[in-house]
Amino acid sequence: MTALAIDLGGSHAACALVRDGCIVAGKGIPADGNTGLGGLLPAINETLFELMRTAKVDRAQCSAVVLGFPGIAVARENRVVATNAKFDDAPNLDLTALFKEAFGLPFFIENDARLALLGESAFGAARGAQDAVMVTLGSGIGGAAMLNGRLIESKHGLAGTIGGHLPVAFNGRQCTCGSLGCAESEGSTTFLPVVYREQPGAAGGALADRKAIGFAELFEAAEAGDKPAIAALDHCMHAWEVLAVGLIHAYDPEVVVFGGSVMKREAEILPRLQKYVAAHAWTPNRTVPLRTAVLGSNAALLGALPLVEYSL
Ligand SMILES: [Zn+2]
Structure with a gap:
């Protein structure tokens, strides 16, 4: 399975194409948590498309887009409910609609530390x-x-x-x-x-x-x-x-x-x-x-x- 993944930090957004426990292609872009997420989305999308081109992977081969967010997200509603001085506009964004429009793929959001645990349990120290x-x-x-x-x-x-x-x-x-x-x-x-x-x-x-x-x-x-x-x-x-x-x-x-x-x-x-x-x-x-x-x-x-x- 292949997915598009973003790990959003206060000063840096890591974007990647991931498959079978590996990062097939990855690129970091500068991010500024103070200026909000809405303005950063075009650059994130552009980077993900660039990674797909580099890896010669078509959008149809990807199963979903996943965003790791540095705040509290409610996974079952796919939205951010609380931020801590980083990307404070996120609770007001309809991220599911925005990513679906850009990629035509299912979208999932999770807290970044929680996603890291999932990664370690699947492929790392808690395997x-x-x-x-x-x-x-x-x-x-x-x-x-x-x-x-x-x-x-x-x-x-x-x-x-x-x-x-x-x-x-x-x-x-x-x-x-x-x-x-x-x-x-x-x-x-x-x-x-x-x-x-x-x-x-x-x-x-x-x-x-x-x-x-x-x-x-x-x-x-x-x-x-x-x-x-x-x-x-x-x-x-x-x-x-x-x-x-x-x-x-x-x-x-x-x-x-x-x-x-x-x-x-x-x-x-x-x-x-x-x-x-x-x-x-x-x-x-x-x-x-x-x-x-x-x-x-x-x-x-x-x-x-x-x-x-x-x-x-
Ligand atoms: Zn405390």
Whole structure:
């Protein structure tokens, strides 16, 4: 089966022709989440047509167009219901009609992190699992869940979608979502400067004046012996391990996949998280394996294939 896939990000839209677990042809185009999706659609369509020409694939050979969107989409209604300062015009666009007009093909939309989980389950780190959870660590924390080989779907689009906002800290700090002590507000890079400054000795620490801190720098500072960095890293990893237990209790997955560039440090992260999960997750007679995502930025594009397969 062949599909046209788009993975929309705040500064970049990855377009691809995907087939049998492979990206047959792909091209990224610049995107600006602040200026809206409507104005970007002609460039996306043009790129998809260009990819079909390059790969010598006719439109009639494609089964569907799939859009991975960085916001909350209701799959059963094929529309965006909530955005977070990216492509805020999307809820008002009739994307099904617009893509049908351009390609004459069925159209499906999904949240990008959820599509990435589908990709990893079909072709990557969770291959073979019917029930799986994925956590994507970065400026936010994505948390997606699937059961019986399908993404969980609910009327409002939230079920199995906002795992990064499961509370992990009783009396924790205010999150951007309105809740308190979310995994995202305790262990994402957006909150790292705040987390760092709350650690003992932070005022004289190596990263004290930084307005933004990435996990790579935090690991380096911790390795150089910076005590607040060591404590901040410990705080984040604790948030991730508590989140893993929460997701395991919520969804009973066969595997939990962790993605995001911080997983370059998997040797330091996974054994600690696995130990915590073994000690604290209530999964009688088994331990849920934690794995690192392997498909990287291709995961959501490849996730289009299983989505089309079970949606058509
Ligand atoms: Zn939150």
